């Protein structure tokens with residue numbers, strides 16, 4: 029479980045996080061929404077200790093992460109997979125090499141054939157077969173996202189952070205990625221944390237929604253509670269999202 033308490037973070041005079049409180053329960057699928065620049069990515073970076081707070085804390089399984097040793101941080105980060113915006117694949121590498129990268133870096137005891145087997149398993153899990161030898165340039169946007177997801181899954185993470193997983197995809201492909209995120213939640217019970225502007229995706233995937241506003245979690249609840257809210261800030265946000 030991840031507990032975020034009274035988290036504050038400034039960059040110079042820009043006070044981005046102003047007391048964020050949020051619990052992320054194991055196995056849930058949480059969507060973090062909010063206007064551009066409200067601090068969603070800054071919050072995600074605190075969760076995996078890429079940034080440290082000015083005040084407050086993030087606890088991971090009961091331990092405050094900015095008090096962890098380097099070894100503890102390393103162990104914690106190994107429990108996370110990331111799907112970055114644009115999938116962030118290396119163009120010069122094949123699909124197989126891209127997906128195997130986190131394994132090659134962290135699990136040096138594995139043989140080439142063991143790595144190959146795991147990579148195939150994960151590509152299979154995201155619905156891709158026989159594309160290991162292709163380069164990213166030969167793939168569609170949706171396929172790239174799937175490859176990015178296979179790479180995020182290759183170390184069997186307990187948590188996956190998705191940064192805008194459906195951006196730039198057509199509605200059909202977006203739905204397919206959403207289905208995949210849901211399926212992974214159910215099949216291998218990962219905890220999903222999804223930063224998104226895509227309200228269809230929020231509706232399709234999230235068990236819980238956290239909306240950021242003015243550096244805080246302004247709303248937490250279900251999709252139905254969100255869209256039925258009478259709060260003017262929430263209503264304005266939903267209308268702007270084209271929903």
Ligand SMILES: Nc1ncnc2c1ncn2[C@@H]1O[C@H](COP(=O)(O)OP(=O)(O)OP(=O)(O)O)[C@@H](O)[C@H]1O
Pocket residue numbers: 039042044062063064065066067068069070071
């Ligand atoms: N490393 C940094 N140094 C200085 N300022 C930063 C840094 N990272 C983020 N910021 C600032 O923090 C604010 C929040 O940025 P963040 O990327 O978290 O927004 P966001 O909600 O994810 O936006 P978007 O939806 O557009 O991706 C912005 O004003 C940004 O300029």
